Amino acid sequence: MDLFSQTKDMPTNLLHRDGIVHYYGTIISRHNANHYLNQLLQIIEWRHDEAVILGKRIITKRKVAWYADKPFAYTYSHTTKTALAWTQELLTLKSLVEKESGETFNSCLLNLYLNGSEGMGWHSDNEADLKYNGAIASLSFGAERKFSLKHKQSKENVSIHLQHGSLLVMKGSTQSHWLHSLPPTKKAFTPRINLTFRSINEKQSS
Secondary structure (H helix, E strand, O other): OEOOOOOOOOOOEOOOOOOEEEEEEEOOOHHHHHHHHHHHHHHOOOEEEEEEEOOEEEEEEEEEEEEEOOOOEEEEOOEEEEOEEOOHHHHHHHHHHHHHHOOOOOEEEEEEEOOOOOOEEEEOOOOOOEOOOOOEEEEEEEOOEEEEEEEOOOOOEEEEEEOOOEEEEEEOOHHHHEEEEEOOOOOOOOOEEEEEEEOEOHHHHO
């Protein structure tokens, strides 16, 4: 099913079982969202992402960046990244997301998709470095893209289009029971930046 409209002030859970996903809609005006999109394209230290698949190192078209309170190590897809220090823009956005969601975060993985041909396959953000059942807040800028979730057992799907300047928060047992993806599309020709604010388990990362 597709869910396109949610109440901003009182977001409902997009999942009817085994997790919590709240979509807040746009929390940043279009003017300010345009400003942040342009700033993030310029100031973030973007690097092509890497993954090790069947023993072979793959370089993706998608670019990423990893920032945090401390130089936390974060390992996923059999590669490890060391966090950079926050920029002032990222701290401002983190504060806004924390205020809207009522959650707190100590890190952020940023993704840059230059056009609709770049996406993300089915996966869960359940790495050992992350706080167990911790919230993950996804702040989107740029091209509107479809975000999909799929239950690991029943295979049921839930999809929503993430708007420019919008916020989505996954929490509770979502990562244990659901996969999520950003499918490629021929309808997007401009960049999209996705900030995923997370909580690193400091004891695990030390």
